[in-house]
Amino acid sequence: MKIVLDAMGGDFAPAVNVEAAVRTAREFGYEIVMVGRQEVIRPLLVQYNTANLTLPIVHAPEVIEMSDHPATAVKTKKNSSMVVGMEILKRGDADAFVTMGNTGGALATALFHLGRIPGIHRPALSTLYPTTTGWCLILDIGANSDCKPEYLLQFALMGSLYSEKVLGIAKPRVALVSNGEEETKGSVLVQEVHQLLKQAPINFIGNAEGRHIPTGFADVYVTDGFTGNVIIKLSEGMSSMVKQMLREEVMRTAPGKVGGLLIQDAIRRMGKRTDYEEIGGAPLLGVDGVVIIGHGRSNARAVRSALRVAANTVDKRVVDAIEQGLARLPQIKKVSAIESA
Amino acid sequence: MKIVLDAMGGDFAPAVNVEAAVRTAREFGYEIVMVGRQEVIRPLLVQYNTANLTLPIVHAPEVIEMSDHPATAVKTKKNSSMVVGMEILKRGDADAFVTMGNTGGALATALFHLGRIPGIHRPALSTLYPTTTGWCLILDIGANSDCKPEYLLQFALMGSLYSEKVLGIAKPRVALVSNGEEETKGSVLVQEVHQLLKQAPINFIGNAEGRHIPTGFADVYVTDGFTGNVIIKLSEGMSSMVKQMLREEVMRTAPGKVGGLLIQDAIRRMGKRTDYEEIGGAPLLGVDGVVIIGHGRSNARAVRSALRVAANTVDKRVVDAIEQGLARLPQIKKVSAIESA
Numbered sequence A, B: 001m002k003i004v005l006d007a008m009g010g011d012f013a014p015a016v017n018v019e020a021a022v023r024t025a026r027e028f029g030y031e032i033v034m035v036g037r038q039e040v041i042r043p044l045l046v047q048y049n050t051a052n053l054t055l056p057i058v059h060a061p062e063v064i065e066m067s068d069h070p071a072t073a074v075k076t077k078k079n080s081s082m083v084v085g086m087e088i089l090k091r092g093d094a095d096a097f098v099t100m101g102n103t104g105g106a107l108a109t110a111l112f113h114l115g116r117i118p119g120i121h122r123p124a125l126s127t128l129y130p131t132t133t134g135w136c137l138i139l140d141i142g143a144n145s146d147c148k149p150e151y152l153l154q155f156a157l158m159g160s161l162y163s164e165k166v167l168g169i170a171k172p173r174v175a176l177v178s179n180g181e182e183e184t185k186g187s188v189l190v191q192e193v194h195q196l197l198k199q200a201p202i203n204f205i206g207n208a209e210g211r212h213i214p215t216g217f218a219d220v221y222v223t224d225g226f227t228g229n230v231i232i233k234l235s236e237g238m239s240s241m242v243k244q245m246l247r248e249e250v251m252r253t254a255p256g257k258v259g260g261l262l263i264q265d266a267i268r269r270m271g272k273r274t275d276y277e278e279i280g281g282a283p284l285l286g287v288d289g290v291v292i293i294g295h296g297r298s299n300a301r302a303v304r305s306a307l308r309v310a311a312n313t314v315d316k317r318v319v320d321a322i323e324q325g326l327a328r329l330p331q332i333k334k335v336s337a338i339e340s341a
Helices: A015-028 A038-045 A070-076 A081-090 A103-114 A149-165 A188-199 A210-215 A225-250 A254-262 A264-273 A300-315 A318-326 B015-028 B038-045 B070-076 B081-090 B103-114 B149-165 B188-199 B210-215 B225-250 B254-262 B264-273 B300-315 B318-326
Strands: A002-006 A031-036 A057-059 A096-099 A124-131 A134-139 A173-177 A203-208 A220-222 A281-285 A290-294 B002-006 B031-036 B057-059 B096-099 B124-131 B134-139 B173-177 B203-208 B220-222 B281-285 B290-294
Touching: A002 A015, A002 A081, A002 A300, A015 A031, A015 A038, A015 A300, A031 A038, A031 A081, A038 A057, A057 A081, A070 A103, A081 A096, A081 A103, A081 A290, A096 A300, A103 A281, A103 A290, A124 A149, A124 A210, A124 A225, A134 A149, A134 A225, A149 A173, A149 A188, A149 A220, A149 A281, A149 A318, A173 A188, A173 A210, A173 A225, A188 A203, A203 A210, A210 A225, A210 B225, A225 A254, A225 B210, A225 B225, A225 B264, A254 A264, A254 B254, A254 B264, A264 B225, A264 B254, A281 A300, A281 A318, A290 A300, B002 B015, B002 B081, B002 B300, B015 B031, B015 B038, B015 B300, B031 B038, B031 B081, B038 B057, B057 B081, B070 B103, B081 B096, B081 B103, B081 B290, B096 B300, B103 B281, B103 B290, B124 B149, B124 B210, B124 B225, B134 B149, B134 B225, B149 B173, B149 B188, B149 B220, B149 B281, B149 B318, B173 B188, B173 B210, B173 B225, B188 B203, B203 B210, B210 B225, B225 B254, B254 B264, B281 B300, B281 B318, B290 B300
Parallel strands: A002 A031, A002 A096, A031 A057, A096 A290, A134 A220, A173 A203, A173 A220, B002 B031, B002 B096, B031 B057, B096 B290, B134 B220, B173 B203, B173 B220
Antiparallel strands: A124 A134, A124 A281, A281 A290, B124 B134, B124 B281, B281 B290
């Protein structure tokens, strides 16, 4: 297993990236190619015992920063760790690419340098989302603000295959995000997609309202990238709001303060149940190769998890499965009402 | 002040509706017209001291149930409390209409029986949403799944006027929900709306991501009814998830259980900060009359609050303000890219 790691991507890069590379190479025997500024990577690497590990550095002097405009950065920063790393994958010199960097940059780089799986209209960004019963997969969470029905049909197939093969869920329950449970509810787009999903070779369980998402109602939620992005960002915001309000109210009285101390462990266990570090990253599905994108604020444990996810996605041949699955999707016969509107 | 109350709408109707009508009539001197099945309303009413109160009952034998299909119900249940009540408002025999019943039914009834304010393309459902600093208004939350730019422009005006006049916020900060803060981010719809809002006579502060909504970043959030519905339903779901997880983890250990008891008051204060009962209801904006829709699970306190909101909306002449405000909106010159796509 040979994984390219964008050593420069993420809020705590390159330190945590190098640490995770060393740990993962030792634990699982992966070869990890670290791409980035060798003058900063090398001094970090020599601090570790790397005997018998294969941890090559490929020098890339530029970095696509979080503030960079993705489409521009891909064209102007040809020597960035992201572009150089993606090209290694494209050449077939590695099995997967992992980054904690600019998500839009990773998407643009993958589209430009890897391309799409033949037959895929648009790739989708996915994420794992914590629920009361475990985790669910949501896609698209931001790659495609405006979608056509056939995009969402493919997102459903890709999400279902990933959930089954990498997350190990038999017959993943796939739901379509809508503003009502009945199949007649939703935007014109969603109503059309609903009909397509009913004919697709997946376990489609119908529409889901927003309230279903945190409950374990489905394993995979399909939506356009605009709505998906609002869902994950709102969830982040609400989670912060609840924490802040609870802290404020607990600190207001003496018994509250004592109680607050006594429930510290419960809060910690709750955090663990929704802990992204264990998850590490989620795939950019539909591009012609395994690309895993992690949180910008990943620590070494999260980067290690992302490298594991990458290896798993390679082992389970998700890209091949998507390519084969496309042939079994219902064909779009009529011109969509959205296009002809 | 004469308010029509749908006595049959809501999970705890008609009992809590009648109780709230009596209390509100006594406290504020309103005349409250209760519309619904007189054979169930009258026995409830006689339990109260109604001396000197004006609480007429208008008989309406049918009820639009929560499970009824709105458009169908409006046509087939002409003797429902919602239709009969809305007709009283339409005739000018009352100042406002309040319901805790089927939201879609209220929307359809208002559109069919009241009509729109001249110049309004589509009415919008609004709601008040709790934040770390107070409350914000979100619209549309479900009346319009597919929107055109000019609809959202009008939603922004209506939300801003309501926030200013009824909620008492000077120069309400209006934000547009998007999947990125920059004005170039968002769907084609959102990008077009952004440009229109920049020219509108409101305090437009730009795009908001989902994470901003619970923070007090803006006073009014404008969005299409599909996204708005996902936002409020997801928030409900997350709130339940957090409560359930916290309870589960607190109950897992003895110190946790003690801590849980000690923070009861803090949790109660937190609940109060996000308590819908105080808010009662939010307006259906854009219809030609004051229509306030409350939660289905409203208790008497929430119904009372909704009646107060109705009176306030009448007093502040929100409908007139919207009609006058429309003239100052930027005109849509070109055909939208969405329509010509």
